[in-house]
Amino acid sequence: MPRSEPTPLTLLRRAHEAQVLDLLRRLGALSRAELARRTGLSRTALSSITTSLITRALVVTVPAPAEGPRGRGRPVGLLRLDPATGRCAGVDLGRVRVRAVVANAAHETIATASRPCPPHASWQHRTELALELLDELLGGAAQGLEGIGVGVVGPVTGAAERDLGVARRFGEQYGVPVLVDNNTRLAALAETVHGAGAGSRHVVYVRLSHGVGGGVVVDGRLLRGAGGTAGEIGHITVEPTGPRCQCGGHGCLELYASLPAVAAAGGPENDAAVARAGRLTGRMLAGLCAAVNPELLIVGGELARCGARLLTPLRTELRARTLSAARAGVRVVGERLGDEAGALGGMVLVRQETPALYGAPTGDAVALSMADRNAASADGCCTGPVASGSC
Amino acid sequence: MPRSEPTPLTLLRRAHEAQVLDLLRRLGALSRAELARRTGLSRTALSSITTSLITRALVVTVPAPAEGPRGRGRPVGLLRLDPATGRCAGVDLGRVRVRAVVANAAHETIATASRPCPPHASWQHRTELALELLDELLGGAAQGLEGIGVGVVGPVTGAAERDLGVARRFGEQYGVPVLVDNNTRLAALAETVHGAGAGSRHVVYVRLSHGVGGGVVVDGRLLRGAGGTAGEIGHITVEPTGPRCQCGGHGCLELYASLPAVAAAGGPENDAAVARAGRLTGRMLAGLCAAVNPELLIVGGELARCGARLLTPLRTELRARTLSAARAGVRVVGERLGDEAGALGGMVLVRQETPALYGAPTGDAVALSMADRNAASADGCCTGPVASGSC
Incomplete structure (x- = not known):
């Protein structure tokens, strides 16, 4: 809508x-x-x-x-x-760990904390864990906080009960704008702005972890798409005749390049399994190079730690399948921010999308503000791709 | 850069x-x-x-x-x-025909003309043909012309001799900003703003013609990518074990869904050949739905005239390969503007990207102006993805 x-x-x-x-x-x-x-x-x-x-x-x-x-x-x-203004918080309600990060007005991380949580914990439980962490980091002094960006697992449409509930709970607690987005997409944003992609404006990030996800950054901004599901690149077909995926498709990248897939094919010690994951990730990325023409591809997640065993076949397949013009400019690198990327991305999102003191770092002086989101919500009842705390 | x-x-x-x-x-x-x-x-x-x-x-x-x-x-x-201001021209230096369109400040097309040209005519020859057409349409009165958008065949990096030469020639002739872009990408923009996608903001357009190309529109704007080659979606792999393509890849969509490919497989009258083109186009589009999450897919080019024989297998494959969340919102439609789309897209681009009287139709009141382009050119010598007339 x-x-x-x-x-x-x-x-x-x-x-x-x-x-x-x-x-x-x-x-x-x-x-x-x-x-x-x-x-x-x-x-x-x-x-x-x-x-x-x-x-x-x-x-x-x-x-x-x-x-x-x-x-x-x-x-x-x-x-x-106001000297107390300009602080920003990022939260990642991750699969097995909840994280929180607070930065000052100079964009310096001033506090960070994390706590494990069971993979099947409810979003309510994760949210309360994160609120405890934030209370500790902020020392009870939420004054001057500009906003909170929260990463969650899975697609974020802005209309789902969880997305609205998370935004509402943080908003109630701190009385500031809250933006909710997919945590892998937020990692893509953080890596682009503060990590392996610093200085780049067109980036594709892929995370090879328990699942395969990612994010597409265009001109420094996260691409969300019409329904907020952009970046679900683990479900692009890479083997058309491959087996059925839980998403309903066949031969999706996630069936070959996730941790469970590599484990089933011999484990991360098995060169052939890792090479296949790299090759098929390269095939998917080649398609995105043709369509989106990024300058940088960032490979993250646990499987990226396999290094050259993964990246060499990835680059070979990429070269073999990418139009020369797009290929000319593109580089492949590992991620840099590690496990904090999702929470850091939450902060970047808040700085880009709320009417912040210091504006967006991209020269865009008129970023979409929470006021507009709220106006839109009043019309469309929170159907935008990002849930906000005031809905 | x-x-x-x-x-x-x-x-x-x-x-x-x-x-x-x-x-x-x-x-x-x-x-x-x-x-x-x-x-x-x-x-x-x-x-x-x-x-x-x-x-x-x-x-x-x-x-x-x-x-x-x-x-x-x-x-x-x-x-x-000034009542004479606000006119805008679009030009398409197409493969076998050169077109020019002029619109008034109300965005109404007030004149249009085209002339055939041989497929192997030089860009200089095409440019002179287009200048003749424009002179006729403008009646020698270029006063009040805001700018000219010119579509050309193939990737546009902004640094290529042809792109700079085309921009310079039109700029010399009329003394207005000239933007050069790929003509298929411009068709995508025109279809999004004035054609089958009117009212949509996230669109993927694919053209099945002598070649296969397209354009990705994100939030109402054309996605160009880091090097200006975004939208080359005819060279996405759809059959990993398929034959070699002239681009250097294997199993590219263009090998199955272009006019020559369908002709070689039995011709547009052959249901199986058309169905295969549709199915593989759907496969490529499914990947873009996961990555980019558009609300609308527009299918154009001569092959789109096959109608349901193409679109039914396309939709079936799309449904089978698209994540449910992205699938929920996406529609597939035929193009509406026909052969004038490229020239019309040139006009839309000028209206969006020059400091126009009427601003961009997307609510973006501060679109990048020619002044910035020129400033950027002074530093980077026209390495941006769009060539401008003053370089």
């Missing part, structure tokens, strides 16, 4: 807010007059913006140093960023 | 311009005072913007109706859009 678009006026308003916040970040405390001069905004327009920023606790007023005679009119106070 | 990003101030400036233009479009002629009141901009900021719009011939001044006493200061004139 189409999501309603922000209006030009909303975009303009956000661009103005971003400009004010950017000036305060770079120049420290400023008077309203100075902000008006530097932004070119009228007093009325500026006043509306600063009032909103103060109400949202992004900006605080501080007394101006007394110097020279004061004129009449409103008291001269300076505006500056 | 990464393209330099517009700065927040450039984005802000463009948002202001878009707001001024939008007000003039919706409300007709307005005074500067009225524009200041409605935009919230200071006189100084607004003056800078209107001066630039007037210099660029997007806005003209007209005398205000005389009413009431005049105050002192600058003469009261009204600003309004």
Whole structure:
């Protein structure tokens, strides 16, 4: 279902807010007059913006140093960023472990924690575990938290009971925007922005683990698709006459390149089993190179630890099946962030998609805000691909 | 090579311009005072913007109706859009025919023409043919033309001699921004915005013709990839043990679902040959559904005229190989715009990517402008995926 678009006026308003916040970040405390001069905004327009920023606790007023005679009119106070703002949390409700990460406004990880959980724990149980972790990391002081990005296992449509429930519970607890997405897709985003793909903008990430999943990053943003299931690349056919998969298809990559599949074929010590996994992963990736033309392919998950035994046949098959033009630019590398990638990706998502102090790192100054998500939810009842905490 | 990003101030400036233009479009002629009141901009900021719009011939001044006493200061004139602006041209330098289309500011096609050309004509010859067509369509009056989008056959990297040469020639002739892209990808864009996909935002288009190509549209925008080769979906492997393809791969879709392939297998009258083409096209599309999760698949090209004989096996294979979640939302339809799609797509591209009067139809008010392209070119010498006329 189409999501309603922000209006030009909303975009303009956000661009103005971003400009004010950017000036305060770079120049420290400023008077309203100075902000008006530097932004070119009228007093009325500026006043509306600063009032909103103060109400949202992004900006605080501080007394101006007394110097020279004061004129009449409103008291001269300076505006500056709230020093407690800008923290961001990422959570990964993984299959066997729950993780939480908190970063400061400078995008530095300031705290991290994890706890094992049984593979068949309910999402409610995982959520409560994660809330305990977050409480410890934040020391009870959630003030200044900008948002929480939560990774979950499996497709995220934004309408599923679990996705809405997870978003609601975190939202209730902290009163901030909550974005829920697939945890493997979030790992793709984190690897692109902070890991093996740092500096790249077009990336395909594949994770060879208990299942096979991944994520496609286009121009620095995660591709979610119409229904939020983009990146389910473990269920692309690689052997058309292969056996039936639990997804209903035949010959899916997951049947050859997951941990259980390799275990059944001799285990990770068996070169032939690992080579087959690599070759068929390369075949799948070759198809995506033709369709999406990434500059970088990142291979992660436990099987990636097999190194060259996996990657050499993968690269050989890739070369054999990729159009020369797309092949020319593409590199294959291992992942770098390891088990924290999913939680880190949650933070990246929040920074990209909420009206953050520091904007998206991609030069996109007008990222979709929670306000728009909420507006869309009011119309479409949370059918967007990302569940939000306020639904 | 990464393209330099517009700065927040450039984005802000463009948002202001878009707001001024939008007000003039919706409300007709307005005074500067009225524009200041409605935009919230200071006189100084607004003056800078209107001066630039007037210099660029997007806005003209007209005398205000005389009413009431005049105050002192600058003469009261009204600003309004230049009625001659907003025309846009699309060109398709196709394999056997060159086409040109011109639309007005209301996005209505006002003139169209085509001329056959031999399959082995040089790009220079095709370009001159297209310039003749455009001269006829424009009646020698290129004034008010916003830009030209040109479709060419084969991968477009933005650095190839042909791509640069085509852009330069059109740019010299008309002095407007020229964008060059693959003509099948442009057809995908046109079908998404004005054709079978109107209203959709996530679309995969496949064209079954002399070759097999296509385009992937994500969130209303054409996916180009890191090197500009995205959408070469005719060279995705569908039969891993199949014969060698001219691209260097084996078992590519084009070996089964192109006109020559079907001709060799019995011709378009032969049900089995057409069914095989449909089945293998469905297999390729199933993979893209998993990776990209489109809401709509558009099948075009001469083979699509086989109708149900092609589409029924295509849909059957798609259902058998697509993850249930992605399958739930996806529809398969035939193309609607026919042979003009490539030229129409050139116009859509220009409207989306140049700082147009009417902005992008996707709610993205700050589309990448030619100014940025040129800045990027100065650094990177036209290595971006789209060649521009000023290089």
